[in-house]
Amino acid sequence: MAFRNPPVYLAPALLIISIPAIAAAAPVDEPAAPVVAGSENDGDRDTDVVDSRGAADRVAYGGPGSYEPALPEAPAAPPVSGAGLAGFRDRDAAAGRAYLSPTAVTAPRGKVTFGWMSPIAPVAGTASIGFGLTDRVQLSVGTTFTAEGLDGDCEDCFAADDDGGALFVAKVGILRGERTALAAQAAFIEIDGERTTAWSAVLSHCVDGATCNTVISGHLTVVPEGDTYDDVGNPATALHGVLGGSLVTGGGRLKAVVDAAVLGEDEDDRLLLGYGGIRYAGRRLSADLGLVVGVEHGDAEALPLPLIAISGRL
Numbered sequence: 009m010a011f012r013n014p015p016v017y018l019a020p021a022l023l024i025i026s027i028p029a030i031a032a033a034a035p036v037d038e039p040a041a042p043v044v045a046g047s048e049n050d051g052d053r054d055t056d057v058v059d060s061r062g063a064a065d066r067v068a069y070g071g072p073g074s075y076e077p078a079l080p081e082a083p084a085a086p087p088v089s090g091a092g093l094a095g096f097r098d099r100d101a102a103a104g105r106a107y108l109s110p111t112a113v114t115a116p117r118g119k120v121t122f123g124w125m126s127p128i129a130p131v132a133g134t135a136s137i138g139f140g141l142t143d144r145v146q147l148s149v150g151t152t153f154t155a156e157g158l159d160g161d162c163e164d165c166f167a168a169d170d171d172g173g174a175l176f177v178a179k180v181g182i183l184r185g186e187r188t189a190l191a192a193q194a195a196f197i198e199i200d201g202e203r204t205t206a207w208s209a210v211l212s213h214c215v216d217g218a219t220c221n222t223v224i225s226g227h228l229t230v231v232p233e234g235d236t237y238d239d240v241g242n243p244a245t246a247l248h249g250v251l252g253g254s255l256v257t258g259g260g261r262l263k264a265v266v267d268a269a270v271l272g273e274d275e276d277d278r279l280l281l282g283y284g285g286i287r288y289a290g291r292r293l294s295a296d297l298g299l300v301v302g303v304e305h306g307d308a309e310a311l312p313l314p315l316i317a318i319s320g321r322l
Contacts, residue, residue: 091218092186102294102319106254112189115140144181173199
């Protein structure tokens, strides 16, 4: 396995998801009670003066004929971002991913998301568009391309490969609490006529309470491979795994993103990918810039590659 030609089952981890808005609850109005304002001397007895018009009109005080306008009611507070993962999703258009790895955040109902991910030199890339079918179900379609000549010398290594690839991804929120969420994802990928299916489970958690400025995530992806044979030559299906984890942290517009994934079960065919970068996080548009490093077992050479990504919502 060579780093410059990574397995195609990383593609589902590169899709984009986005943001909802949480409205504040309106206060409940209670009827106003009559207000006793004072007393009036009427011969040998005192009579309480009560303003029967109620506090919504005027308040009587200090005797008959003396009135002061009632204070106006305080305006309702404007809607704010929700707490926990809901607020995290509301503040960041790229909340559904780190870079190499997904998070358990799904797109809100009725929202359209889009994204682009590639190296700065566009030798390969993924473009996608998604839709929140419900608040817990997101469907995405996308396309991938790789430049010609990545497996060897070429005259123009930046010319797009005519074959390209296609993606279809379904992401479903299974469990969702204020600070913790669990999601399942299925990705169907076709590149150069070869079809691959990847099944993932993703867990995300806010480590800093309701503010949720720091989110850690972990995922396990399993990729069945057909057209293989067991030790005695019988047809068999092999399972390949990808284990990954990520950290997204930052209380303002700028966030730090750290991501890692391990590919391959055999010690001699294992690849470690590590990513570190920064993100400008916006409600409508987010952008990432970082560096990925791949180290293959038995090969001390690390190959750094600068990456960019853009995520948005409509």
